[in-house]
Amino acid sequence: MMDKIDEALKRIILTQEDLDRYEPQSYRDFLHKVSRQPTRILRSIFQVFHDMVSTHILPMEDDSKFDPESIHYVGYDCSPLFVEDSDNPFFADRLFANRLVHLVDALRRGAQQNKIYVFEGPPGSGKSTFLNNLLMKFEQYVNTEQGAMYETVWRLDREVLGHLSDPEASKILEELSRFSNSFSQMYKDVQEENRKSSEGLAPQGFVEVPCPSHDHPILMIPKESRRQVFDDLFKNDQSKWELFTEKEYEWVFRHTPCTICSSLYQALLNVLKDPMEVLKMVYARPYRFNRRLGEGISVFTPGDKPIKQTILTNELLQRRINDLLRDSNQVRYIFSRHAKTNNGIYALMDVKSHNTERMIELHNIVSEGVHKLEDIEENVNSLFLALMNPEDKANIGNIQSFSDRIEYIKVPYVLDLNTEVQIYRNIFGRSIDEHFLPRVLHNFARVIISTRMKQTSDALTEWIDYPSKYNLYCDAHLQLLKMEIYTGNIPKWLTEDDHRRLTAKRRSRIIAESEQEGDKGFSGRDSIRIFNLFFSTYGHRERLINMTVLKEFFTKTHKELGKSIPPGFLDSLQRMYDYTVLQEVKESLYSYNEEGIVRELKNYLFAVNYEAGTDVVCSYTQDTLKVSEEFFKRIELRLLGDETTNEQRQQLRADVQKQYAGTTLTQEVLAAGVPLEKTRLFKDLYQRYVYYLKDRVLDPFLENENFRRAIKDYASESFKTYDKKIRTDVAFLIDNLRRRYSYSQAGAKEMCMYVIDNNLAQTFATKKPSAAPGKNV
Template sequence: MMEDTASATGSVDQALSLLNRNIQDYQRLQPVSFETFLNMLNANPSRILRNIFQSFHDMVKAHVDEYEEPMDEDRGEPIFTRYDCTRLFVEGSDNPYFPDMLFANRFMKQMEYLRHGAQQNRIYIFHGPHGCGKSTFLNNLLKKFEQYANTEEGLRYEVVWRLNIKKLQEKCHSFPPSAFEQWMHLVETKEAETNSDPHIKDRFVKVQENDFIEIPCLAHDNPFLVIPKDQRRGVLDELIKNDQFKWQLFTEKEYEWVFTEDTCTVCSSIYHTLLELFQDPKTVFSMLFARPYYVNRRIGNGISVFNPGDQPAKHNIISNQMLQNRINSLFQDSNLIQYTYSYFARIHNGIYALMDIKSHNVERLVALHNIISEGIHKVEHMEERVDALFFALMNPEDKNNLKDFPSFEDRIRYIDIPYVLDWQTEVKIYMDIFGRHIDGSFLPMVLDNFARIIVCTRSQKKSPALEAWIPQPGKYKNFCDDQLMLLKMELFSGNVPKWLDDEDVRRLDKKRLKQIIAESETCGQEGLSGRDAIKIFDEFYSKYAREDRLINMTDLCTFFNTLTHQSEKLLPQGFLDRLLRMYDYSVLQQVKESLYYYNEDQIARDIKHYISAVTHELNSVVTCIFTKEKLHVTDAFLESIENRFLSEKPDAKTRDQIRNDVLKEFTTRALTQEMMIQNKSITDTRVFAFLHEKYVHNLKKQVLAPFVANENFRNAIKDFDTKKFKTHDKRIKKDVTFLIDNLSAKFGYTSQGANEVCIYVIDHDLAGKFK
């Protein structure tokens, strides 16, 4: 029994020893002297001299990855700015938030505004319909800031005074130690006299030498602001070397606060009282310390968040009577320093957030009017400065709560959070909620199309900008719907579809693109909410997910055609039919691409012969300048190659036009510029690439013809990966294996998925549908 007790005691000791070694947060939060603080400022001024706006901006930039888009030849600049907000809103979050491309751009633009200029006269209201994820967005944003603010990278410093009692006693001879201090002095004296431990004696000596009263600044002022305004430029000029940051510090408005802001009334009173008493600034600054600004939402330090049901505080004044009594005794004058703050002081240089503007939060928002307007809050007879980052969430109907305060409108900056308008982001939401494994239950593109249907309900059905850009959408009937909503979704996702023809791509200039993107401001306020979409997806997935088969487009169309939900009323007429047509056309092209055997050497040889032949007269015998083979240039020879890269048999006039175009392109660009100046081979020229694309495209159009009506081919596909497959003809087995392997390698199908999509293409006669 004693052995067990000893063993347990040893384990506990080891556990406590482990904690003692590993827990070191307290060391990081220890105050440092003002001299040490200035040394840190000298080493890293851009990090030390940050207010809440700059710090919050730096946090966002540190967690958002920006990707450069390829340059567009016509525009000369990137079309979209792509931001990856995963580290800001998803990683480490219990309830991730997924912003789409439109909101990410809107949010990052506001973050750029945030860093520049005076910001105390703004409240940022994130405005959006129910179920759009506003609360999730703001909670994740605040959580990430709290984590960042307490790291080395995001650390800021605040004032803490350590008033040296011994020095003050020397100046104030009448200073009587309190009964408590006398008792503590007696206890520590006896402890030091009776204890032989040298560590105890050392501690006693240090207490005697450094006995102080610690007065923290509840307003979290930067210690540098204690320096008088007229001395700050000179100090910074001495501390900071001449570089880019120093130029920004001395010239840009975002750093104006460093030279113009005052410390809080308590810090200011302490500084002036000490200076008057000692008449020695060095002694005063020896009592000034800097400690890390520890942000903790739960205790309201640096971040204060209020829900509508939270009752307002009965008393808005913070005081510490015990500390006030010691200050009064120390300075012998109760009027010199008043240690009094309001609760707003706790969010000075911090964040104040209101979750929904209703109930008690309406009162709180109205109470912020003077603070936001002037940055000043009255605490009894004292003025208290409050510079904070003010956030609020608002539903559309709650705007009425502000109608009686028109003067407040110019202090509010609304940032819309609509429903997700990017189908790729919508898919991420489903995967996050239901698990990434759900993707394996769908044929490729089917889950994407579910998301497209949901997003369609949130978009405006009419788009003047799109109609002006593409007045005849019928030419894209294999890729898009009549209202061009599928095209709008791609643009809202940051993609310019490859199926647009060259003329329309050229007409999509910067001005037109801005007009289209601007229409997104009116989208996402109606339609299926995020909660509705999740509920519908759960119903759909539960109904159609099976282990023996994958969810296909037939399932998707059947589900939405029979859905007795408001979504059927929100979809434009014919949208599902066009979505199905787009899917059918896409899978047909995938199967053709995967079944097509093409001999690149033969294709290249034909194109080289054709380019060489059009440079000579008909009925001449020439040597190909690329292959060195003899060519007899006749109409029949040229037509035999033209028929391979032209989809329909052209007339003589069309053939002449094609030959002249190829001849002109070769002589004026390919030969004289690309080959002779840029030293390219013929296969790298633009004319070769054009003919190659036409050649391959035309061959692929006919690739399914031998297989469509072949029942043995269909049966071989069904039997693939089974014992029956061995009984099929050798050539058919080779074709089917080639097809299945290519679908998997090129388009991400599993063997089961490739099998099912091939049967779908054949049974629905997609080759005939798009003949």
């Protein structure tokens, strides 16, 4: 039994590799490691923070990377950083993810000096969850080999220093030997050393003194010698070029060690007379971060009272150092709490109460990069982060010089509908999708997000001259269009002219407006509460949740919620949904012979060059054509619509003949060798033709009651009683809806019934979309 217990305990003990990794290594060995991996070892807190975020945030495919008007508004998968292994996941939408990536990119480039980074957002936006998850992943990252930072440890060799002629030296070393690896445990360790001495135990051969400010070991090389040392140390490659030229590595040549390390170096140099002998007593080890102990990461809440003891020291050690150096002013062994987060992260959770005092205290530290301890200057190179509600800005607003020291990063309510849906799925389970018809769940998210957006947009107004032309797809204030752009999608229903006018400058203006949105409306907590109310009311019905149910919830069941939704938004959302599902049903029922369409259009393009009454052989299809008015009319009505006049058909024919003869045939087919079906004119006519066929595809079935009943009876025994043609059409329709648009079988049947019962085909029959194909002819 005891053997099993021992075996079980071994599983929780650190491996030898973990123990060895934190064992200090000599300065020579450390420089060897630096020479092999300079860009990984020589990293400041800002570079490591950038690398941590970049490691955990995965960029998605940039669909617009070949678009000359792209603003590189990329989608990022932030799950590894904020969701995975987190008790309380934070879901970053596309807007916030881009802000965060831009921030860490700026940090890496060296733009981090003299700033406090304040993440500002309204209550319920998830700021605290965001910061806690961010710090948790950072702590995990820096305590791995990949993310390790390094700190200085002094090992004062007894044998070397024991030969000093100074009779006080041995006394000094005795007292230094009692100095521990942790300043917070100093007095306990001294007592333990005394106990060991009284028991006759042999003292260790060196005194280990960790730098309280976690100075990077590379800073122990005298500042004036570093460039020459690095030039000798590194081979001439890309890493050396970056080290000597990139702004992000300026700190390597500019920073100086803390006063304690500087004093120790100078004191030992005075005694040993040789910098190489001094550096033999310098060791390096990974900087072990521990938020709970305040090592490397310190987080303060508004209720945390300030610590009375602002200066940390050791009087016994200080006295012995004074005796050794015979100059009490040469080394002051004092440091502050800020030393514990030097080269680390200092964070404030909400700037109010005691955190307001801490924020104001940071003003001088951020301004100068130093912290004054009596007459000693302490280096502070930390990443300062804070969370703030918008109303708390007044707490620091009276300090004018503080304004240019703060960079605000917005953490608003979610404005990306895909992220909003992710939140619902995370809290209520991915199975909720099974209770909704496709797009209805996302439409619920659109309703919630509409309350968080401004109803007017200067950027959209300047871009879209007549919003009413999109009334089939969008609301009067174009909020639905902006939502699509926020997700990174440029809707296909935009006219070619408007798509062309969507320049990079206009895109940037639209995205920039998100900085002024997301601080009002339904909060994140409100959204979860409302969805829970909605789903508990309708989620257990036999029928799937559709748009009728969604609209009823906000307009009848809970009218008080509907008051927060922009006027007319629900009607526009319903209209957009109806039009979209109608097109899906038409697309799924469409089964015309594509090869036949191509053949007919080739014959038409050839025939427009001849007068009616002519018999010709088409050179593209080898078909014998009887060119007549009836021949032209049959095709032109499909290109322009049934209500087209003779004058309009004649005008189309003339335009096609002119473009065919002047550009298509001469420049594309003959000169460039482009096949006719790949020319611009042919593609445009083909798009017109198919659009007409799809638009009319439902016409034969609308008056056929058997078609409706067959859909209702699909997959039942009764379905076998219908004639073969109806069974084939219905099966084709249901199968396409499932395959192309991810409907379940029940959802596909219900959607078809919805389209038929609400007469959507007739409703939109006279409302031809302004973005219809065929604009170029």
